Amino acid sequence: VLVNGKVVNTLGAKADPRTDIITVDGKTLDSEKIDRVYLLLNKPRGYITSTSDPQGRPTVMDLVGSVQTRVYPVGRLDFASEGLLFLTNDGEIANKLMHPSSEIRRTYAVKVKGTMSDEQLRVLRKGVHLSDGFVKPIRVARSSRLENKEWIEITVTEGKNLEIRRLFAVLELEVERLRRTAIGSLDITGVPVGKFLTLHKWQVENLFTEAEELSAAYAEGAEKPAPRKSAAKFAKNKPVKKRLPAKKRAPAKRR
Structure with a gap:
C-alpha cells in the first residue's frame, strides 16, 4: 500500500481518499472520481x-x-x-514511470572538473558496476569544453539512486553540476x-x-x-491520429 507515493505498513495509519493518493497493488483507489x-x-x-x-x-x-x-x-x-x-x-x-521495466530514457548534462580522458569515456560507454548493479548508459558523448571543465551528455534508463554521480565517482571525476535535460523525447x-x-x-x-x-x-x-x-x-500538441491502412486496389482488367 502506498499513500502519496510512500509505503505504509503501520497498523491504524490513516489516509483521506479525497486528498491523499492511495495505491493498492499498483491500483489507485477511486481513480475515476479524481481529476x-x-x-x-x-x-x-x-x-x-x-x-x-x-x-x-x-x-x-x-x-x-x-x-x-x-x-x-x-x-x-x-x-x-x-x-x-x-x-x-x-x-x-x-x-510505471519509476519501474525499471518502463526503460524510459533520461538524459543528463554533466559538468565535470577537469576533462574526461578517452579511456574514461570508453569505460563509461562499456558499462560500470555499482554497488546495486551494473549500469550501461545508452549513450555518452562529449558536449563542450571550457578551460579545465567539460560537459558530458549521458543517457540512461536504470534510474538508480544518485546513479549519475556514482558513475562519475567510479571514474574519479568530480561532478560540479548535474542537470536532467530530457525525459524520453521531452x-x-x-x-x-x-x-x-x-x-x-x-x-x-x-x-x-x-x-x-x-x-x-x-x-x-x-x-x-x-x-x-x-x-x-x-504540451500544446494534440494526439496524432493513426492513419488507417490504404485500401488495396483491385487488379486492372485485361482488355
Whole structure:
C-alpha cells in the first residue's frame, strides 16, 4: 500500500481518499472520481525532491503551490541537481514511470572538473558496476569544453539512486553540476527554471510507447536516437491520429 507515493505498513495509519493518493497493488483507489494532474517541472538547485523536509529546506512542492490538486514527485533529483521532474496524483502512472521495466530514457548534462580522458569515456560507454548493479548508459558523448571543465551528455534508463554521480565517482571525476535535460523525447527547452508545464495523460503514456519502440530497435541493433521535442511545444500538441491502412486496389482488367 502506498499513500502519496510512500509505503505504509503501520497498523491504524490513516489516509483521506479525497486528498491523499492511495495505491493498492499498483491500483489507485477511486481513480475515476479524481481529476488527474501531470506536471513537468524544471527543478532548480537547492530544492529537496520531497513533499516535506524536517530541516525546513525548500521542497519542490513550494514551486507548484498554485496547483489546487495535491501531487507528489515521481523519482528523485538530489538537492544539488536540477532539471526535469514529473509530479502527479496518478499512482498507476507514477509506478510505471519509476519501474525499471518502463526503460524510459533520461538524459543528463554533466559538468565535470577537469576533462574526461578517452579511456574514461570508453569505460563509461562499456558499462560500470555499482554497488546495486551494473549500469550501461545508452549513450555518452562529449558536449563542450571550457578551460579545465567539460560537459558530458549521458543517457540512461536504470534510474538508480544518485546513479549519475556514482558513475562519475567510479571514474574519479568530480561532478560540479548535474542537470536532467530530457525525459524520453521531452526536452527541457521552453521550460523556465522553477516553472512547470501541465501535460495530458496521453502525453505521458506516449513515453512508454516510445520507450518500447526504442528498446526493440536497440535490441535489433538498428536504433536511431529519438527526436527531441520541446516540452513546452509538446504540451500544446494534440494526439496524432493513426492513419488507417490504404485500401488495396483491385487488379486492372485485361482488355
